[in-house]
Amino acid sequence: MIVTKFLLGRVKSIIQWVVVAFFGSTILAVVALRFVPVYFTPLMFIRLAQQAGDGKQLKMHHHWVPLEQISPSLPVAVMASEDQRFMDHHGFDFKAIEYAAKRNKQKDKPRLGASTISQQTAKNVFLWPGRTWVRKGLEAYFTSLIELMWSKQRIMEVYLNSIEMGDGIYGADAVAEYHFDCEAKDLTRAQCALIAATLPNPRKFNSAAPSAYMLKRQTRIMREMRHIPVFPKEGEDKPSKGK
Numbered sequence: 001m002i003v004t005k006f007l008l009g010r011v012k013s014i015i016q017w018v019v020v021a022f023f024g025s026t027i028l029a030v031v032a033l034r035f036v037p038v039y040f041t042p043l044m045f046i047r048l049a050q051q052a053g054d055g056k057q058l059k060m061h062h063h064w065v066p067l068e069q070i071s072p073s074l075p076v077a078v079m080a081s082e083d084q085r086f087m088d089h090h091g092f093d094f095k096a097i098e099y100a101a102k103r104n105k106q107k108d109k110p111r112l113g114a115s116t117i118s119q120q121t122a123k124n125v126f127l128w129p130g131r132t133w134v135r136k137g138l139e140a141y142f143t144s145l146i147e148l149m150w151s152k153q154r155i156m157e158v159y160l161n162s163i164e165m166g167d168g169i170y171g172a173d174a175v176a177e178y179h180f181d182c183e184a185k186d187l188t189r190a191q192c193a194l195i196a197a198t199l200p201n202p203r204k205f206n207s208a209a210p211s212a213y214m215l216k217r218q219t220r221i222m223r224e225m226r227h228i229p230v231f232p233k234e235g236e237d238k239p240s241k242g243k
Helices: 002-032 042-053 073-082 094-104 117-126 133-149 152-162 172-180 189-198 212-225
Strands: 164-166
Touching: 002 133, 073 117, 073 152, 073 189, 073 212, 117 133, 117 152, 152 172, 164 172, 164 189, 172 189, 189 212
Parallel strands: none
Antiparallel strands: none
16 A cells, blocks of 8 residues: 555656656747747658658758848748738637638538648647647647747748748748749749748649649739738737738
8 A cells, every 4th residue: 555655656746747847848948949040840850761761862951041031922922821810810710720620521622721820830840740639739739839939920930941842941041042043032922922832732832843733823822912911020010011
């Protein structure tokens, strides 16, 4: 009986320390990445491992650049494509989730996702690809943390620097160099819309060699961009209206 109580006490103590360590370390990581550039993500290492496993040449192109050195059209393009209410929600777009749930009940139509830019950023920086409940729960946790501790500008900056934009290509500056032979700040509005058109599956859709389907998506995104405010700078409460 005494041994059992001792073991239960030890297990309880270990669990408590694990919980404290988890929350402490994750909160510190989120605080640190509010200021420190994100040079690597779990997905980058996963892709390298996949390339090695397939006997392919290892490719990882990634250059961190501040948001000010990225074309102002790119945040607008990704909002038009991925998350039009990015500036209004707090990490989760419940209207989009409800719409996707209803749409996905229709078996004759392709499945629709409802992940926000904040959720995608949390997944890219802190987690791994997957659809398990554990990963989804962690994604919600990290999404809440970055929405609480980061500004929208920081979330967008990390998103545009870390998201996969091609085979072995991560971030705006790398895709600008390898697909458009320019720097991220020099991307045109049309090029930004084309990049955004690849985001559902950047390993399948190539912004350097767009298909007819991608060009159609590009046109739709450019049309939507006319209705989205210019992305505000740090400290601006409300965005000014785009032309």
